[in-house]
Every structure is written in C-alpha cells, then in structure tokens.
Amino acid sequence: MSVERQDPEWAEHQGAPPLLEVNDLNVTYRGRGFRGRSFHALKDVSIQVRRGETIGLVGESGSGKTTLGRAVLGLVPVTSGSVVFEGEEISHVGGRRRRQLSRDIQVVFQDPYSSLNPAMTIESILAEPLTVRGYSGTDARARVAELLDHVHLPADAAQRYPREFSGGQRQRVAIARALALAPKLIVCDEPVSALDLSTQARILDLFIDIQEQTGVAYLFISHDLSVVRYIAHRVAVMLSGEIIETGDGDVVTTNPTEPYTQRLLLASPVPDPVGQAKRRDLYMSLGQPQK
The missing domain is CATH 3.40.50.300 (P-loop containing nucleotide triphosphate hydrolases)
Incomplete structure (x- = not known):
C-alpha cells in the first residue's frame, strides 16, 4: 500500500x-x-x-x-x-x-473484540456517549442511524450484538463510537x-x-x-x-535517513519472492538479524 x-x-x-x-x-x-x-x-x-x-x-x-x-x-x-x-x-x-x-478528543483502540461491551446492543453502545451529553432518545437513535451509515454498516446492525459481527465490522462500530x-x-x-x-x-x-x-x-x-x-x-x-x-x-x-527507520522499511514484506530476498539481504547488511 x-x-x-x-x-x-x-x-x-x-x-x-x-x-x-x-x-x-x-x-x-x-x-x-x-x-x-x-x-x-x-x-x-x-x-x-x-x-x-x-x-x-x-x-x-x-x-x-x-x-x-x-x-x-x-x-x-x-x-x-x-x-x-x-x-x-x-x-x-x-x-x-x-x-x-x-x-x-476520542480514541479507537487496537482490539475490536475487547473494546465493545458484549452485553450491549450496537445501538446502546453508540447512544451511550450521546445520552450522557443530553441527547433525547429520539435524537440519539437518529444519530446512531447516521453513524452506522457513515461507517457503511446496515441500519439493522443497531439491534444486534458485537458477537454477531466480524473483526472488521466491530472496528467500524468502534470508529462510529469515536465519531459520535x-x-x-x-x-x-x-x-x-x-x-x-x-x-x-x-x-x-x-x-x-x-x-x-x-x-x-x-x-x-x-x-x-x-x-x-x-x-x-x-x-x-x-x-x-x-x-x-x-x-x-x-x-x-x-x-528514510535514520538507520532504524531504514530497518523498519526493509522489514516490511513485499509480494514478490525475488524482491523480498533482496530486501532480506539488505536488511541483514544493516546489522539487524532477520527473524
């Protein structure tokens, strides 16, 4: 990428x-x-x-x-x-x-599996910060629908639980919560x-x-x-x-100019066996053991 x-x-x-x-x-x-x-x-x-x-x-x-x-x-x-x-x-x-x-200032954490309360529906998760800020139930539900659309999740996702979603979908929910x-x-x-x-x-x-x-x-x-x-x-x-x-x-x-950043760059895999072999040789030449 x-x-x-x-x-x-x-x-x-x-x-x-x-x-x-x-x-x-x-x-x-x-x-x-x-x-x-x-x-x-x-x-x-x-x-x-x-x-x-x-x-x-x-x-x-x-x-x-x-x-x-x-x-x-x-x-x-x-x-x-x-x-x-x-x-x-x-x-x-x-x-x-x-x-x-x-x-x-909001945050999206690493693990979408543990960052969402499994006992709450998606609507409840997304509405929680809104109701704390004084949103009415109607306004909160409208905002939740807007957020789900924003992160490209279907409207019926609101009544489902985190366990019903894939990792990528759960992270979309976490992003929606951060955007609320x-x-x-x-x-x-x-x-x-x-x-x-x-x-x-x-x-x-x-x-x-x-x-x-x-x-x-x-x-x-x-x-x-x-x-x-x-x-x-x-x-x-x-x-x-x-x-x-x-x-x-x-x-x-x-x-990059710093040797450490160069090692980070060379450690990233590339989808080409020949290119990856050359990159590994260069990585080794910089004094970093290849795992």
Missing part, C-alpha cells in the same frame, strides 16, 4: 496554529516495590498535529508510541512537559475537564493490527473517507510502516522513548 496524502482539508490549515501540540514531554513509570527501578518511557518528546491532518507515529513494541497516545488522552501521568489542545494546557487537568475534553460526538482529534492506537490485510485496507480507506468528510485529525499509532505510508500526511518515528525522525509521510516511508 502506498499513497501520498495531500488532502485539501489538511493543506488549508497548514498555516494555522496546531490543534495539538506536545512539548518536551516526559513520562516516567515508577518501579514496583522498594528496589523497583523507574522506567523513562518518553524523553523530551515534541510533536504537532494540525486540523484535518494525520500524523503517523511508528515504532517497534516498547518504543513509547502508545504511551504518547495515552498521555494525550490523559490515561498516564505526565512527569514534565506539556500537552496543549486548542491553546489549552491539558496534561494535568482534573477529571471533570477531562470528561469535557472527550467531546473533542464529532471530535476534532482521534487517537488511533494500532486500529488495524488485529485485522487481516484485506480488512485493513478497507478500514484505512474508511478512516481516509471520514477525514475528508469531517476534517477530523488523527494521531495514528502503528508498528507497520506500510500502514502509516498509506494514511499519514506526516510521520514521526519513535525509538526508546524518543522521536528520531520526522517529515513528510511519503519521504520518511520511502527514503
């Missing part, structure tokens, strides 16, 4: 102040027990997301990318630095303000990694279509450089809690 994202909605806001601005962010997890060592998960991380833009955050497991997403969502304590959303510093806001921010309150930013934490390749492509296309229609911005977290290449306008590469390379999505994912 390869495409260069140049959406008019994103380009229109390039000169505007960033929607999200992370400045010199540090997150340290305290060790367990008396002798437990602390773990410095994020080290002076800075990143910006503009309105209508997709920032791809890529790195291997343990690189800190999910911790950064959780810090933006207020799910981990920030040691130092700041998270600024629409000009407001939000890294230390209280629970009430954080709940208010959920209208504008018309957010300005969605943190996408490995949202397609649990899906097969053909379903991945359809979900990525759905994310792109939704962005073009609504202008929502994405902080898109993935370990897969090919996925990030497909969806991101700009890319930031993380290693050991630091951002080591940033730039235009097409440039970073096709001609």
